[in-house]
Amino acid sequence: MSSSNLKFFNSLIMAVAPGGDNLEGLDFQQLTSYLSDKIGIPVKLKYCKDYNEAMTMLSDGTAQIGWLGAYAYQKLESDNSPVVAFAVGVPKGKNVPFYRSKFIVRSDSNIQILEDVRNKTIALGDVYSTSGYEVPRRELLEVGINLQNEGSFKAIINVANHDEAIRSVIEGTADVAPVSSINLELMIANRTINTKDFRIIHQSPNIPGAPLVYLRNLEPNLKEQIKSLVLDAHNHIDVSGYGGHMDRYVDPVESHREYIESYLRPQWTWRTIIGILAFIVIYTLIAIDLEVDIAQLLSDSFLYMKDILGRMWPPDFSNFSHLMLAMLETVEIAMLGTLLAITLSIPIGLLSARNIAPNYPIYLIARTITVFFRAIPEFIMAMILVIAIGFGAMPGVIALGFHTMGFLAKFYAESIEHVNEEPMKAIESMGASKWQVIAFSVVPQVIPSFIGNNLYILDRNIRMATMLGIVGAGGIGYELQSSFRMFEYPRVSAIIIVIFLTIFVIDMLSSYIRSKVL
């Protein structure tokens, strides 16, 4: 090997911090002898009594290579750290250098979620253990349990390592224990424990495995040499590290990039894309089935359209006052129909809201009623009513009222189902009755959409009422029908203009009301 590497050293020292829990797995002997062999100078192992001793040896340059345990990453995050991570082990059977802290309970335990561990007996590793203490501490904090406060638990059992923690849960001395996924999987693999005996109630985010480090200011060639030897070592020797046998060592930066990239997903999921494609296909098929031919529509129909429009011009307003009276009747039918619809919809809407309906059968009946009246067009209803109660405004009012009741009740029910339930609970907890709860928390919340929906239905009913006359249910529709029958197209256009202007005025009016009330 090139002598420049050896300019300062006739041997290298690797300082190893205690693994905390799995010392037997911390076997760097093979790796160091492999390095000695390849670099050509002895690489000696120095097991330190704690993290600080290892860090001191590296800081003062006594050691050049090191394994600092899981705390290393935290220390390495600052740029002025004397050491840099250069390799991290991928445990056997894994493809990422990460592990997790998993909270385990016995299979028959009543603990379901992390919150449930409060006031239970917990087995904990020592405070320097990452997956046995530090990470669990953060996870518990997230659900409001303070690990450092003994009062949070019935008892805390201190265990020496993860294997002991796992055993204490399975044997029943502890209710719950946060343990390293590496140890857990090892114990499952060598059948020390049975997966049927325990459950995992919670797991932490991925914890990066402890890296191998070297001095930042080590000679660049030597750094490069050590790094490439370690990253290639698995091809020549059995590599070990924290948690036992390693599959291989990988570059921490590289592996972190791969890890982050493993979380990449397309912004548009295949479901969305399939949805869009299905939409296009269905509508294309519909267009084909209905023989929609835009070219023909434009050419042929254009000529006929021109003809009929020509005959409609100029509009004939000779019986203007008669028209206005018919229009007024139409508006009246619509207003009365809407009032009928609102009156009917309030109870039915309440009963068909899932959160208000007293029970499921009533909910179902109310829903069925709304669907039924929505399903019968007001034209059909009006035709039947005209036969039953004769010509005039009433069949129109009743037809509109019942048909739009189906809509309004559905709208009301939907907005009631979307109210914020928290104020409801609050008022309920003050001792209010069911109807008081509705009056004081549901009603104020749905008022804006109530008004909005009613205005929409009124607007719609005026438009529909103009047509109801065609089946003899009163209003301007009758005039329209008879003018058509007599081929009085100028009158037809006059009626259309009156209808348009009326609806325009109503629309302006309802926008005005909306802006004032909502």
Added chain:
Amino acid sequence: MILEIKGLRKTFDDGTKALQGVDLSVKLGEFVVILGSSGSGKTTLLRSINGLVNPEAGEIKFFDRVISSATLPDLRKETGMVFQDFNLVNNLSSLNNVLTGLLDSSNSFMSMLYLFSREQKIQALKCLEMVGLLDKAYSRVDKLSGGQKQRVGIARAIIKNPTLLLADEPVASLDPMISGSIMTLLRNIGHKIGLTVICNLHQVDIALKYSDRIVGLSGGRIVLDAPTKDLDEEYIRKIYQGHGSGLFFNEDDTKASSR
């Protein structure tokens, strides 16, 4: 100096004198807590810095450039903001919420279709990892707990690599224990990426625990400005005597006041 504020004044239309001549300089990399009760003017001060409030007098310099409507877009590129109520879009995923922090530098057509580049997504995932929420990248934020939501808020604020982070009462909606983890996160991120943090608080104990420097505000005036290591609860209590209502000195105060 990253920020130099001189003679800042603001009176609101209803006559409230929110700021009555505030001078403040902030050094690069500092973690400054602006301490004050509600109504002390601390929110107005923070909002003046990124132009959400227009002060009537005084000037604010960001890296020696006076902030005006012309320089504001540049300043906003350099600042991230964390809010008391998180202000996340509830039915978007954590990742998409974080990506909203990059909208100003995204292709406007592609971003309308929610399409972001691979690099942008990797950047967002890294930010989520930094706040410990990588596993929740594709969860809708309304499914997250309060503390997790604020973490997403922090990830969104830091994704464009700001030099200045403004945090307006970041822990006021959280319980004391989760508050601690959020403050630790803010401080660690501050140190890690060399971020200057200005954080509004009304809890003295949190301010003492996490800041490098405390600036006390009362009635729109600075009544205290010192390195945190030179301060203790007693001293702050004394300073605020007379005008110190609404400050929480420790957890017991919090409990007492909510009773």
